[in-house]
Amino acid sequence: MAERVRRIAGGAEGVRPPDAEALLLLVARGDEGAFERLYDLVSGPVFGLVRRIVRDPAQSEEVTQEVLLELWRTAARFAPDRGSAMTWVLTLAHRRAVDRVRSAQAATDREDRAYRRDADRPFDEVAEQVSTRLEHEQVRRCLSSLTDLQRESVELAYYRGLTYREVAELLDTPLGTIKTRLRDGLIRLRDCLGVAR
């Protein structure tokens, strides 16, 4: 019986952190040890994103906890053929964070608050806070390759949880234009970042 040792070429992706996909499979089977490792892998991105949107530290922790428990609860629904685990996790985190800020805003003063939140934070603050770690340098560079309107629209929507209507009012730009800028801005980012098609 032959015994062979093989080396599998992993390509340039060797620096990827271990395998949120595999951990999710284990978590779906009730493995608490795997959940702890998943926590170590995703809690930083989840908390960072939630905090960017929710702002208040205590509420950000609450939302982060909700998101992580939701991962535990729904791990079996993760479908790897529809996207990576980190995309799944951060899509959920973004949705929860946005739900939190929108429910906190009474419908009547929503736009008002959008303005005030904007006054608190100049546009380029987010871009500056984007970590300078090597793998994030590319995100920063790609963001700066967008037109001003594309970048401002994408940042207001993603990092502040505004709807495209709120973005349109804030930037005093027609709705249709903002919709288009959100889409073509993201498409340009996608191509710049080399996100798999």
Next chain:
Amino acid sequence: MTADIHALTGAYALDAIPEFERAAFERHLHECDACAQEVRELQATAARLGDAVAESPPPELKARVLARVAEVRQLPPAQHSSARAAGPGSTWALRLTGVAAAVLLVVSVSLGVLLVQDRGELSDRRQESAAVVRLLSADDVRFVSGTTTSGMNGTAVVSRSRGQVMLLTANMPPAPDGKTYQAWLMARSGKPKSVGVFAPDQAGRASIMDSMEIGDANQVGVSVEAAGGSDTPHEVVMAMQLPA
């Protein structure tokens, strides 16, 4: 309005659609493959923006979350809704494909060593992948995973009906000079059976697959041995109970 609706992919991927429009657009996504594909790509793009602002949460949050886990009931895997045109059979098949894809990803990015001990039927990497898929799509596939006190992780994927086991390791330091790691299958009685020697990659990962009959083995283990391997394990550094 219909021409317009395709333009909402960006706003949707950024959660920038008001609630009432979101429902309408999600109906559209079921019918428009082009938008569905674009949304997946743009969500992956948006996630990169999220990842870029990572920030460590306060350390005490971890204990709080882990303590709550025991109280939260998990959802079962697939929803076998009879309303779906595809029917439950294909839902199941789809899910298995997903599972297989995920673990294949583990194998393909690990840069590790895949050790195959077989009857000569596996001759190239595609066939190895196919063997992994067959293992993962077995009806009785089971996963176990553990961490040693020194922090090494091991995950075993087992199918008794296929007689296969795959061991994935992580956080494994290089074997000491002149030594090697050796994987073993152990039964309640009889000698431990060598699966072969292996070396983890720089990130401490390795994937080991044994497509031989695992017989009545109830444990998988890893030991440190003199270069070239031994007949019997000496310094066991990891051992995991295999599911029955």
